[in-house]
Amino acid sequence: MQHFPEQSPELAPSLAGMRGFLLTRSASDRNNHIEIILWLRTPQGPVQLVIDNERAVFFVEVSDVNHANDILAKQSIKVDEIKPLTLKAFNQANVAAFYFLTLREFYQAREALKQKGVKCYEDDIRPDDRFLMERFITADMTFFGQQAPLISLHSKDYRRYEQARCKPIDKTLQTDIALSTVSLDIECSMSGELYSIGLYSDHCQQVLMIANEQEIAREQLKKGAVEIVWQANERQLLVSLLAWFSQYSPDIIIGWNVINFDFDLLQKRYDLHGIKFAIGRDGRTPYWRKNQASDQQFIEINGRVILDGIDLLKTATYNFPSFSLDNVANTLLGIGKKVDDVDNRLQEITDNFYHDKTALAAYNLEDCRLVVLIFKQTQLLEFAMLRAQLTGLSIDRFGGSVAAFTNLYLPKLHRSGYVAPNMGDGDQGFESPGGFVMDSTPGLYQNVLVLDFKSLYPSIIRSFNIDPMGLIEGLRSPETAIEGFDGAYFSREQHFLPGIITELWKERDIAKKDKNAALSQAIKIIMNSFYGVLGSTGCRFFDPRLSGSITKRSHSILKTTKLWIEAKGYQVIYGDTDSIFVHVGDDQSEDNSRALGKTLQEYINQKWQALLKDQFNIVSELEIEFETHFIKFLMPTIRGQDVGTKKRYAGLVQKGEEQQLIFKGLESVRTDWTELAKQFQRSLYWKIFNNEPVVEYVKKMVADTLAGKHDELLYYRKRLRRKLELYVKNVPPHVRAARLADEIYKQQGKPLKYQNKGWIEYVMTVNGPQAKGCQSAALDYQFYIDRQLLAVADAILPFINTSFDEITNNQMNLF
Incomplete structure (x- = not known):
């Protein structure tokens, strides 16, 4: 029988066994006990493991045990065992484990106690998930059990092992199990x-x-x-x-x-x-x-x-x-x-x-x-x-950042004497801010360097020991802890998340060295999800002091880094979450610009090492990298204003022997702009970045558009995110086009195309928006001139002392 969590989660080291990759897991009631079924792929073929000695468990504060027991007894809900533990909740209350032989009794007890206001901890974790989690088993495992007679089903055999025991596979072993x-x-x-x-x-x-x-x-x-x-x-x-x-x-x-x-x-x-x-x-x-x-x-x-x-x-x-x-x-x-x-x-x-x-x-x-x-x-x-x-997520689980965090964190938490909080326990009634975005300085620049903090949020977690249990322990002894934000303190010794990230970081460095793109990407996504998890109300560990101590620290880091750079005599024109954009002067060569990027990288890293050692007595895990040199760079203004934009820019970089345009947030990379606007923007920016004349090009684009030479580029493509009937108050152009098209299909006796979400392509005509294939009116060319070409051009032309109207005014009078 399981006695949580004193029993060792692993098999004896001397126990030999087969190894396999976990495909599916399940738990169900069978003959008045819980049966866990694990399906594995092994080098010898498919295997079914049967584990039938597990119990379902949740935890109740010791002060509520007698009351909880009375509630269950009155409703004839059988508890197999109530056992006081050395574990405690984050509020420092001791807890007892309530064990159940069947899932039916477990769920009945959970609901009965909730209705009476008795708090149950970890009552949402299924026995099959807990079985794997508490043994630190993810997907690869070693197993041992009593082999049942060979089962033949539809001419395909698999082996079944009963009374199975499992442990995580030795990570040093090569995993070579192929899935068909x-x-x-x-x-x-x-x-x-x-x-x-x-x-x-x-x-x-x-x-x-x-x-x-x-x-x-x-x-x-x-x-x-x-x-x-x-x-x-x-x-x-x-x-x-x-x-x-x-x-x-x-x-x-x-x-x-x-x-x-x-x-x-x-x-x-x-x-x-x-x-x-x-x-x-x-x-x-x-x-x-x-x-x-x-x-x-x-x-x-x-x-x-x-x-x-x-x-x-x-x-x-x-x-x-x-x-x-x-x-x-x-x-x-x-x-x-x-x-x-x-x-x-x-x-x-x-x-x-x-x-x-x-x-x-x-x-x-x-x-x-x-x-x-x-x-x-x-x-x-x-x-x-x-x-x-x-x-430890199921292989078919998409999303699942909260579950992944729970799988990695919970068993470590238990072994340090705590049960996990419930959702809402950490809500302090305030919100943490998002990533820091500096006000930009609009302009057309030469030689802009981008310095990027490598995995900034995970680095902050590692440097400042930001951790759910570390917060609880830090608040108990703030005089020796690392100070965070909003009253948070983090223990210097008792924490897990920084160590989890460090191990993942090492694995990613190895993956990069081995050019294992899939592994590198998987680790990156997991590491970067940890901040989102801690900042999500859907996570049991949510506490705005945790997420706030990450984001507010990042704000401080970017602001301080900006001051250091400006003290060197360079202009910081923009910053966003973990990146800083630095104008180092129009007179710099490409080689000098790159050398300056490396110099600034080393300087800033040394400054952070010294500052964190001096101010917090911690080792800095922060690492800024010189990432990009823009030969030419545009930071536009908000349309119709003199204020610089955020998260929107364009630049020209040297890639080997070729130059490449990079767009961020502008029309060229947005799906809701026409191909006309995208092609116009790419060509116009290329010419301006390379000091080529643009007047004749702009005039020709306008003339060709008005002459119908670009009709194939005038389609908008947008998603219908709701059923057509649900668009009532706000009916945007693509919805109007979809309704008109389906009315035409209905009249023609054809199947309706746009009633239940999906994508639609449409054009703007003199009679309004009409879907591709259902156009009956002439194209509204002036609409495309004003809403597409003009909007694109006037984001950059003022920086070379002209405008779309100035270039096209005489020309437009001819039409």
């Missing part, structure tokens, strides 16, 4: 009837396609390159898919919107035909959960994991104007989908199903292949595995 994957994509009608299912793996690339005998005979004459397995009807298609999974038994299923579309539709079709969707390795059906706030669905399949390419790209901090498969594939791979009209592909898919099934199969399998290529190009599977290995 399949990319899955379905094609269907508008109403959801299945046409085909594409499956693309290392061992099999084929399409399961519905067809009658005449269609099969016709298609076989075409001798297409894709392997098609013909199915008599939808029922046979569904049965064949289960047979495929039984035969090839992949660990990972990848796809594009694969959960909310493909698997959601598959589940509905299996239900419609009364077929058990037995896709789990043990022959069980999926378990579905839904986020009521976002309509996001989650699926759990025993022994298998689904990874959605869109969610995983977002978790890995990729950003695209559109996450459609066609756009991402074109952007990353330079490859598009095998369909002539992407915007009307549903109609083309249906036409191909009835008239050219070979073409549909090629399209279906190509979608699968594109997902595989995107995963390989971006190392998404490696990223997901490494993130799981670093944090």
Whole structure:
């Protein structure tokens, strides 16, 4: 039986065992006890581990134990054991553990005590998560257990180990467990009837396609390159898919919107035909959960994991104007989908199903292949595995910064004598500020250096020992602690977060040295998320004194660094969160500018080492780096004002033998501006940065626009973030265009396109906004001149003593 947390979390060092990578975990009641099931991939194949000696637990302050026990007794809720512990809450109250043999009793007790106002600590942690967490197990593990008889299911074997025991794998061992994957994509009608299912793996690339005998005979004459397995009807298609999974038994299923579309539709079709969707390795059906706030669905399949390419790209901090498969594939791979009209592909898919099934199969399998290529190009599977290995999050968990922090922090906290607080415990009634953004000095400059503090927030945490438990211990002995902000003090000895970040930092340095981009990115995201976690009210450790001691310290660091630089005689023209922009003079050469950047870097780092040692008696982990030399740099003004902008600038840098334009926050990198504005801005800025004449270029752009020579560049592209019917008070242009387009489709008897969110491309006409493909009025060229070309030009032209109106005034009178 578990006695939290005195029992050692690890197996005896002498215990030999197999090793595996964790795929899925679950906990459920079975025969009046909790059964934890772990599915692993091992070098020898899939394994199911059964742990049946764990109990669910939460903690109650000792002063509330008798009252809590009486409440549960009156409601006949059985507690297996109540045990006083040496642990205490952050308010220094001692706690006792309430143990339960079943999840049902655990949940009943939790709700009963909450209703009576009794505070329960850590009552939201499931036994399977706690089992792994308390043993410091993330994804890789060593296990030992009693092997049950070999289980054969649909011709695919896996091994089952009962009474299993686990421990974390030795990190010095090479992890070489490969996960088998399949990319899955379905094609269907508008109403959801299945046409085909594409499956693309290392061992099999084929399409399961519905067809009658005449269609099969016709298609076989075409001798297409894709392997098609013909199915008599939808029922046979569904049965064949289960047979495929039984035969090839992949660990990972990848796809594009694969959960909310493909698997959601598959589940509905299996239900419609009364077929058990037995896709789990043990022959069980999926378990579905839904986020009521976002309509996001989650699926759990025993022994298998689904990874959605869109969610995983977002978790890995990729950003695209559109996450459609066609756009991402074109952007990353330079490859598009095998369909002539992407915007009307549903109609083309249906036409191909009835008239050219070979073409549909090629399209279906190509979608699968594109997902595989995107995963390989971006190392998404490696990223997901490494993130799981670093944090203990499930491999299919996207987001999850709070959970990752909890996994890493909680077991260390327990071993130092504390239970974790509940959400709201640290709320002090005030908010911490965000990152510091200096007022900018607008202008067109030569030789601007960017000095960037390397991972500033994690560095502040390491330097000043900012830590949830460290705050509690520091407040107990403020005279020996490190002073923070808003009354915070941090213990010099008792803390964990600085050490966690230090270890991650070392791992990232190794990853960079080994050129392991996936690992480096995974660690960077985890480290940078810690501030966000501490500043999030959704985290149990939220306390504005923690986040405030990070952000307010960063403000102080940037302001002090600015003073040091200015004391050297250089002009600081801007600063943002962790970066400082320094104008070092128009007369500097490129070599001199770069040398000055290195000199300032060393000077500032030495100053911070000395200041933190002298003022706080701590070692500075702050490190500023000379990052960029802008040969030319524009800091624009706010449109219509003389005040400088924030988070918006442009510059010219030397990259090897070539010069490169960099835009931040300006039209060229924004998705809500037309291609006309973007191309105009890039060309205009290039000419000005290189001292080339611009008057004739501006005039020509205006004339060509008015003459209709740039019509293909005039489309706006915006997202419909709500259903059309929900736009009531504020109806922006893209919504008006969408409503008009769907009205036209309705009159033509075509499917409506824009009712349920999505993207729309539209132009501005003399009759207002009209969607691409539904334009009936002439383009409003003057609108584009005023709202696109003029807006772009007058951000930079005043700095060379002219303006858009001055250049075009005589020309415009001709039209």
